Amino acid sequence: MVTAEGRGDTEKSRPLLRRRRASALATGLLILSLGACDALPALPGSGPSTPDAPSTAAEPMDPEQVMSTASTATDPSWLCRPGEEDSPLPASTEGGVLTPESMSTEGNDLTLTGPFRLAADHSYTGFVPEGVLLPAHPENRGVPAPGYDGELGVEGAPVPPMVVRERVEIAAAEGEPAPSAATAHLTLGTCDDAPLPDGQFLLRLSGGGVDGPGRGTDDAGWKASEDVLVDVVGGRLKVVPGAISAPTGEVPVDLSQLACRAPLEAVGDGDGLTVDVEDPTTSVSTLVPEDEPGTAITAKVTVTAQELGTRALLQGVVVVDPATGTVVTGARNATDVGLQWIDEDGVTRVDRAWVSRSTCGRGALSPGSYRAHGFAVTVDAEGATQIVLSDPWEVEVVDEEPAA
Numbered sequence: 001m002v003t004a005e006g007r008g009d010t011e012k013s014r015p016l017l018r019r020r021r022a023s024a025l026a027t028g029l030l031i032l033s034l035g036a037c038d039a040l041p042a043l044p045g046s047g048p049s050t051p052d053a054p055s056t057a058a059e060p061m062d063p064e065q066v067m068s069t070a071s072t073a074t075d076p077s078w079l080c081r082p083g084e085e086d087s088p089l090p091a092s093t094e095g096g097v098l099t100p101e102s103m104s105t106e107g108n109d110l111t112l113t114g115p116f117r118l119a120a121d122h123s124y125t126g127f128v129p130e131g132v133l134l135p136a137h138p139e140n141r142g143v144p145a146p147g148y149d150g151e152l153g154v155e156g157a158p159v160p161p162m163v164v165r166e167r168v169e170i171a172a173a174e175g176e177p178a179p180s181a182a183t184a185h186l187t188l189g190t191c192d193d194a195p196l197p198d199g200q201f202l203l204r205l206s207g208g209g210v211d212g213p214g215r216g217t218d219d220a221g222w223k224a225s226e227d228v229l230v231d232v233v234g235g236r237l238k239v240v241p242g243a244i245s246a247p248t249g250e251v252p253v254d255l256s257q258l259a260c261r262a263p264l265e266a267v268g269d270g271d272g273l274t275v276d277v278e279d280p281t282t283s284v285s286t287l288v289p290e291d292e293p294g295t296a297i298t299a300k301v302t303v304t305a306q307e308l309g310t311r312a313l314l315q316g317v318v319v320v321d322p323a324t325g326t327v328v329t330g331a332r333n334a335t336d337v338g339l340q341w342i343d344e345d346g347v348t349r350v351d352r353a354w355v356s357r358s359t360c361g362r363g364a365l366s367p368g369s370y371r372a373h374g375f376a377v378t379v380d381a382e383g384a385t386q387i388v389l390s391d392p393w394e395v396e397v398v399d400e401e402p403a404a
Contacts, residue, residue, distance in 0.1 A: 060181035061127070061170065063113050067185055069168045076163035079132070080191035083155030089130055090221030095122045095210035098182055099225045100244045105237035108165075108188050108196060112205065112228060116182035119210075122220055124178035126209035127170040131186050133162040134227070136200040141229070141310060141339040142249035144202055161197045162232070165189035172209070188237065195235040200310040200341055202227040229339075231309040240310045241271070242379035243339065250336035251312045253377055254385040258332040260360035264320045264373065268386035272306035275315070275390040277374040283396045286364040288356050296352035297330070297395050301374040303388075304346035313340040314377040316351035319395065322371045329359040330372075337377055355397055370395045 078085035101114035118124055132152060134144040143149065147158050166187035184205060188196065205224040212220035226245035231238040243251045257267055280299040288294055301315045314337045318330035330353030340347055353372065356364045374390035 058177040058180045061113075061179045061183045063111060063183045066168050066170065066183040067109075067111055069170075069185070071166035071185070071187055072169050073166055074164055076165065076191065078153040079160055079163050082153055082157040082159065085153070087153045089206060090208050090210075092212065093206050093221045093223035095119050095212060095220030096124075096178065096222030097225050098184070098205065098222060100205075100228050101181075103228065103230070103239050103244055105230070105239055107236055109185065110188060110203070110230065110237055111183060111185045112203070112224075113181060113183045114224075116179055116222075118178040118222075119220075121213040123211040124172055124176060124209065125174075125211055126172040127179070127182055127184075127207065128209045129167050129184035129186060129205060129207040130221075131164045131167075131184070131188075131206075132204045133160050133164075133188065133230075134202045134204060135161060136202055136229075136310075137249070138341075140249035141200055141341075142202075142227075142246040144227075159191060161199070162188050162190060162201060170209075196232045196237070198232050198234065200229065200231050200240070200339075203230050229310065233307075233309045238307075238309050239381070240339070241381045242312060242383040246339060248336070250338050251379055251383070252335060253312065253314070253337045253379060255314075255332045255334055255377065257387050258318060258327060258330075258375065258377070260331040260333075261326045261328075262331075263325050264318060264327050264389070266387055266389050268380065268384065270388045271378055271380045271386045273376050273378055273386070273388045274304045275374045275376045275388050276302045276304070277390045277393070278302070280372065280393050281395060282393065283398065284355050286356050286367070286397065286399050294354050294356040294358070296354045296356075297370075297372050298350060298352045299372070299374055300348060300350050301376075301390070302346050302348040303342070303376040305342045308342055308344065310339050310341050312337040312377070312379045313342065313347060314338070315347065315349060316375060317353045317372060318375050319353045319365075319370050319372045322369065327360060328370065329353045329355065329365060331360055332377075337379070365397050367397050367399050370397060 078087050096118045098116050099114045100112055103112045134148045137143050137145045164186050168185040204227050206221055208221045210220045210222055226247055228245050229240040229243055257265055278300040281297040284295050284297055297319055299317050303315050319328055321328050359365050371392045372395050373392050376388045378386050380386055
């Protein structure tokens with residue numbers, strides 16, 4: 001309920017309200033009039049900023065531009081003469097992370113690109129990559145060989161067979177944001193200027209160009225999230241097909257075509273691999289001799305490649321029922337395949353597909369005629385699984401001792 005006193009206060013305030021409304025209307029008309037001519041950069045919602053306004057969004061580096069930029073020579077003495085020179089690596093590499101995503105090579109040059117994330121409370125001052133090349137472990141090619149898994153460049157440390165001799169350094173203006181993706185371009189060589197040695201290596205990438213928080217502290221650095229795989233074949237750098245990094249020494253594959261009761265078929269065009277079989281079993285009994293774990297169809301399976309070097313490789317023997325074309329023994333269900341080095345002679349191993357046990361029927365195979373294949377599994381440059389089969393051979397399974 002409004003009192004007479006309240007009505008009096010309202011009437012007294014009406015002239016003030018009218019003046020406020022008129023002022024607001026005039027301001028609105030002025031803004032609309034100015035907007036019809038030129039947008040007001042200072043007004044929120046007035047449209048995109050002018051071309052001269054600085055952008056706060058971090059742009060990725062252009063790999064082509066980085067590759068065309070002149071390289072700067074580096075001094076690898078700290079690696080070539082361990083203990084005699086100070087390491088150029090920053091004391092801390094917690095200032096940012098580069099996640100390797102793609103790589104290309106040409107001769108002695110290597111270009112690596114991936115998302116780059118700057119740590120909180122750090123500022124970007126440029127991109128200065130540092131790389132250390134480590135020989136790969138012969139049994140687990142995702143980790144360094146023995147002797148190279150410790151600190152390098154210190155007294156008593158081994159001299160790496162390859163070092164970085166040149167790099168592209170990217171300068172940055174003060175206050176410039178860090179790129180959302182960075183590109184490292186390196187030229188590799190040796191301590192004695194010899195040709196690059198053939199083999200498989202791991203590139204451990206880090207670098208400077210990051211300022212840490214606080215005053216009077218050493219500049220921080222960044223590091224790659226994982227070591228990167230790289231081959232040298234015929235003195236030239238080469239990317240490992242389908243694998244940028246592999247900390248476990250294995251890469252993902254799809255072995256559904258080799259699963260129990262799956263129709264066995266080749267997958268892909270073979271990616272330059274060839275599978276040959278020697279000394280195949282042609283007749284086998286389900287009867288297990290004393291002191292033997294079981295009976296099996298065996299063969300020596302050799303895989304050769306058109307392009308030598310490291311690649312994912314699984315090879316073995318698989319057996320199908322010729323009536324259905326489906327796998328009955330020798331099935332595989334792994335999700336990852338280990339990396340192997342393939343040289344001019346290829347990779348050879350003797351494999352077996354059990355007959356008396358561990359078959360897809362769990363018991364022994366029924367007597368009868370079967371078809372066996374040697375197989376090889378790899379991944380191509382895009383990471384797609386490739387399955388290559390040898391020419392088939394016939395195998396007779398019996399429930400008595402086979403004829404000599």
